[in-house]
Amino acid sequence: MERFSDLLDDLYFTNSNLAKEMILTQYLRATPDPDRGWALAAISGTLSFDLFKRNVIKSLMMERMDPVLFDMARDYVGEMSETVALAWPQSPDAVRLNRLPDLHEVIAEFQARDKAGIRDYLINLLDNMSPPQRWALLKLGTRGLRIGMSARTVKQTLAKMKDVEIDIIESVWHGLTPPYTELFAWIDGKADLPDMSDVVTFSPVMLAHPIDEEKDLPRITPQTHIAEWKWDGIRVQVSSTGKETKIFSRKGEDISGSFPDLAQAIDFRGVIDGELLVKPNGEIGSFNDLQQRLNKKKPGKSLMEKLPAHVIAYDIIEQDGVSQRALPLSQRRSALAELVATHENERIDMSEDLTFSDTDDLRNLRKQAAQTGGLIEGVMIKDLSSLYVSGRPKHAWYKWKRDPFLLDAVLMYARRGTGKRSSFYSDYTFGLWNDEGELLPIGKAYFGFTDEELKEIDNWIRRNKTQRFGPVQEVKKELVFEVAFDAAQISKRHKSGFALRFPRIHRIRWDKPANEADRLDALAALLGQ
Amino acid sequence: MQVRPQGLYYVPADAYIDPHDAVGRAIITHGHADHARDGHGEVFATPETLEIMRTRYYLKDETQETGLAYGTRHDLGNGVTLWFASAGHILGSAQAVLEYNGTRIVAAGDYKRHPDPTCTPFEVVPCDVFITEATFALPVFQHPPLEAEVEKLLRSLRALPHRTHIVGVYALGKCQRLMKTLRLAGYEEPFYMHGALKRLTELYEGYGQDFGAWELVSEIPRADKHVFQGKIVLCPPAQINDRWSRRFADPLPTVASGWMQIRARARQKRAEMALVVSDHADWGDLIRTCEETGADNIWITHGRVEALQYALEQRGMKAKALNLIGRDESVE
Numbered sequence: 122m123e124r125f126s127d128l129l130d131d132l133y134f135t136n137s138n139l140a141k142e143m144i145l146t147q148y149l150r151a152t153p154d155p156d157r158g159w160a161l162a163a164i165s166g167t168l169s170f171d172l173f174k175r176n177v178i179k180s181l182m183m184e185r186m187d188p189v190l191f192d193m194a195r196d197y198v199g200e201m202s203e204t205v206a207l208a209w210p211q212s213p214d215a216v217r218l219n220r221l222p223d224l225h226e227v228i229a230e231f232q233a234r235d236k237a238g239i240r241d242y243l244i245n246l247l248d249n250m251s252p253p254q255r256w257a258l259l260k261l262g263t264r265g266l267r268i269g270m271s272a273r274t275v276k277q278t279l280a281k282m283k284d285v286e287i288d289i290i291e292s293v294w295h296g297l298t299p300p301y302t303e304l305f306a307w308i309d310g311k312a313d314l315p316d317m318s319d320v321v322t323f324s325p326v327m328l329a330h331p332i333d334e335e336k337d338l339p340r341i342t343p344q345t346h347i348a349e350w351k352w353d354g355i356r357v358q359v360s361s362t363g364k365e366t367k368i369f370s371r372k373g374e375d376i377s378g379s380f381p382d383l384a385q386a387i388d389f390r391g392v393i394d395g396e397l398l399v400k401p402n403g404e405i406g407s408f409n410d411l412q413q414r415l416n417k418k419k420p421g422k423s424l425m426e427k428l429p430a431h432v433i434a435y436d437i438i439e440q441d442g443v444s445q446r447a448l449p450l451s452q453r454r455s456a457l458a459e460l461v462a463t464h465e466n467e468r469i470d471m472s473e474d475l476t477f478s479d480t481d482d483l484r485n486l487r488k489q490a491a492q493t494g495g496l497i498e499g500v501m502i503k504d505l506s507s508l509y510v511s512g513r514p515k516h517a518w519y520k521w522k523r524d525p526f527l528l529d530a531v532l533m534y535a536r537r538g539t540g541k542r543s544s545f546y547s548d549y550t551f552g553l554w555n556d557e558g559e560l561l562p563i564g565k566a567y568f569g570f571t572d573e574e575l576k577e578i579d580n581w582i583r584r585n586k587t588q589r590f591g592p593v594q595e596v597k598k599e600l601v602f603e604v605a606f607d608a609a610q611i612s613k614r615h616k617s618g619f620a621l622r623f624p625r626i627h628r629i630r631w632d633k634p635a636n637e638a639d640r641l642d643a644l645a646a647l648l649g650q
Numbered sequence: 651m652q653v654r655p656q657g658l659y660y661v662p663a664d665a666y667i668d669p670h671d672a673v674g675r676a677i678i679t680h681g682h683a684d685h686a687r688d689g690h691g692e693v694f695a696t697p698e699t700l701e702i703m704r705t706r707y708y709l710k711d712e713t714q715e716t717g718l719a720y721g722t723r724h725d726l727g728n729g730v731t732l733w734f735a736s737a738g739h740i741l742g743s744a745q746a747v748l749e750y751n752g753t754r755i756v757a758a759g760d761y762k763r764h765p766d767p768t769c770t771p772f773e774v775v776p777c778d779v780f781i782t783e784a785t786f787a788l789p790v791f792q793h794p795p796l797e798a799e800v801e802k803l804l805r806s807l808r809a810l811p812h813r814t815h816i817v818g819v820y821a822l823g824k825c826q827r828l829m830k831t832l833r834l835a836g837y838e839e840p841f842y843m844h845g846a847l848k849r850l851t852e853l854y855e856g857y858g859q860d861f862g863a864w865e866l867v868s869e870i871p872r873a874d875k876h877v878f879q880g881k882i883v884l885c886p887p888a889q890i891n892d893r894w895s896r897r898f899a900d901p902l903p904t905v906a907s908g909w910m911q912i913r914a915r916a917r918q919k920r921a922e923m924a925l926v927v928s929d930h931a932d933w934g935d936l937i938r939t940c941e942e943t944g945a946d947n948i949w950i951t952h953g954r955v956e957a958l959q960y961a962l963e964q965r966g967m968k969a970k971a972l973n974l975i976g977r978d979e980s981v982e
């Protein structure tokens with residue numbers, strides 16, 4: 122545990138990424154299994170469980186320290202874990218340990234204990250630790266480590282340790298679990314690269330750049346590019362060994378549990394990149410429909426029959442255990458077409474190649490997308506020669522979103538921001554009028570405005586305060602924002618019945634009287650209701 | 651005792667304690683710039699503090715100086731007796747003990763209870779009114795032993811022998827305490843020093859402190875960058891990340907201060923190593939000291955006043971905030 126704590130401190134205080142990589146490398150080389158693997162998991166955020174809950178820490182502290190003083194201290198420090206780490210008062214009957222347990226012992230011990238046992242063990246460790254060690258433990262235990270090292274930098278470090286390309290690490294990473302002993306055996310030269318052929322793994326996805334109409338459009342021709350609809354579902358990766366199938370979100374989260382109907386229908390060996398949607402009554406459903414499936418970790422039979430899962434396949438990343446990443450898109454699309462044709466499956470079809478001959482056609486397609494009531498978000502344009510590269514390579518794929526929806530909404534509440542913005546009201550809740558002339562909140566936004574505008578809004582808020590609810594400041598219902606958003610969905614959690622996706626402040630309508638702002642009907646109309 | 655714009659004023663002796671403006675009669679607890687100012691008509695302080703003030707040009711020819719060694723009683727007239735008790739803060743630092751009409755008031759100035767090889771330890775003086783600071787008055791401030799912090803620095807020197815460890819320290823007190831503690835921990839290399847630290851270090855040496863070999867950075871040719879690799883360079887805190895520090899090969903900016911306990915503070919200073927070195931009493935020592943003086947009344951001058959007042963009142967002591975302005979916390 123001491124070395125883990127030293128490692129975190131060193132990483133935390135080091136500024137340059139290169140130096141961080143060196144520090145991590147030294148630690149991983151010098152530390153035995155399984156400790157180094159657990160440390161790696163803690164740093165890269167792959168631990169799948171909390172060792173203890175945040176409220177346990179808080180309640181332990183409240184038993185030991187005057188709550189007024191604790192609040193003063195936390196306000197000063199700005200954060201709970203660090204406050205506890207520094208201010209922890211030794212128990213009067215503290216049990217002294219001869220040595221601090223190793224990291225893996227700590228993890229095993231917490232996992233083996235029940236609620237009361239976890240409390241006792243936590244007290245015992247905190248009593249025996251220095252403030253930086255306590256900080257390390259509290260951050261580890263609640264999975265709250267932020268030491269300025271991205272998952273990618275961590276993988277880069279591993280790649281450099283073995284002197285291989287980062288893609289090799291990426292290719293096995295999602296099949297491995299902490300404490301990564303096979304991975305280190307390979308890095309140490311004591312074993313082969315872990316074989317992932319029988320393991321269903323996530324393979325990092327390729328992403329598109331927003332199109333720059335001036336620079337990018339002139340380059341695009343039907344000979345060099347294809348166009349596809351950008352559906353408003355969620356991007357998924359369907360990964361199957363032929364026996365076992367998993368469905369991963371874009372970020373590698375396993376969501377197979379929510380879509381067993383789709384997973385069971387896959388009978389090929391390969392990895393497909395596509396859009397997950399639902400098809401009520403045989404027609405592609407809205408994001409709202411999909412949301413009902415996403416919310417259910419274990420969907421019932423009737424829900425699956427009402428809203429069957431469906432994939433529109435864009436791409437193929439692997440087929441029969443062979444990576445297709447190094448083939449150009451044109452060849453991958455042919456392979457995909459063949460796969461979809463031979464494995465006739467009503468759950469999967471292939472994205473349509475949209476016909477176009479010039480950029481005007483593309484503009485028209487984009488306009489058509491705006492007429493679909495939100496089903497289609499825009500157009501994807503992809504270079505036929507592009508290889509499948511994880512991340513966001515330049516000049517390969519473009520997304521051209523339809524124009525956002527716009528509504529005039531009234532500012533209702535504001536909160537202070539965090540970090541640089543902590544002295545400004547920068548977090549806004551706004552609403553639309555209902556038939557009774559009441560304002561109902563429809564969303565929150567904290568960007569879309571310039572620093573200059575932020576100051577002006579902040580100033581307006583300070584002059585128009587009404588009530589305060591904890592951190593939330595209510596204001597006079599007088600300032601109108603033109604709010605842009607990508608889609609709206611029905612939401613039971615909001616009193617207005619709607620939730621906006623990706624809302625941002627498009628314009629501040631200093632000129633517009635609040636009673637001329639939009640009504641909830643306008644939002645319903647956008648949804649085609 | 652009154653709080654006036656110039657500072658804390660003791661009526662029976664017509665004297666201010668550590669005033670921040672020029673006054674007729676001043677009692678100075680110690681030489682830090684936010685306590686010792688120039689231009690007073692009459693100054694009472696320990697001989698060491700007077701020496702520090704002289705070195706910093708705080709004493710003019712016309713200033714009337716009275717140097718009082720620890721424990722020496724002096725009649726201030728009007729029935730008031732003044733004497734100094736050591737405060738353990740820096741060389742010459744003192745608590746001003748004022749006795750009048752059978753009442754004893756102790757103005758502690760800045761003080762600490764942790765050991766310091768460069769100054770006399772704090773002395774508890776039983777009193778009726780104890781006037782305390784509250785710089786680190788929050789339960790999160792529990793200063794670690796200095797030896798542990800010094801060990802952290804030594805470990806880093808061993809692990810990163812190519813990097814120049816640039817340690818930002820305040821010129822008076824912190825610099826000398828850190829050097830001395832490093833020597834006691836067995837560090838034998840010369841210290842390399844920014845010019846701003848020279849005169850006060852020499853002053854400490856004049857009082858018998860031995861810091862071993864040290865050299866001014868400015869006296870080493872610019873081309874000899876390698877000299878500093880794996881060594882300790884001492885400079886004022888503002889210099890660790892500015893143009894001055896760019897002359898060193900692969901500098902590792904380090905700050906030694908009591909504030910370094912708070913991670914965000916350390917990051918703000920862009921320190922890559924944070925050494926918790928404080929000249930002030932920590933939370934536990936503040937409360938312990940207030941209790942040990944047996945004072946019926948505790949008056950709190952500056953810092954996290956509210957927290958200390960609350961904690962003392964919880965313990966059944968009478969505590970009040972004096973709300974003195976003008977104390978500069980950045981020097982800690």
Ligand SMILES: [Zn+2]
Nearest residue numbers: 680682739760
């Ligand atoms: Zn001081």
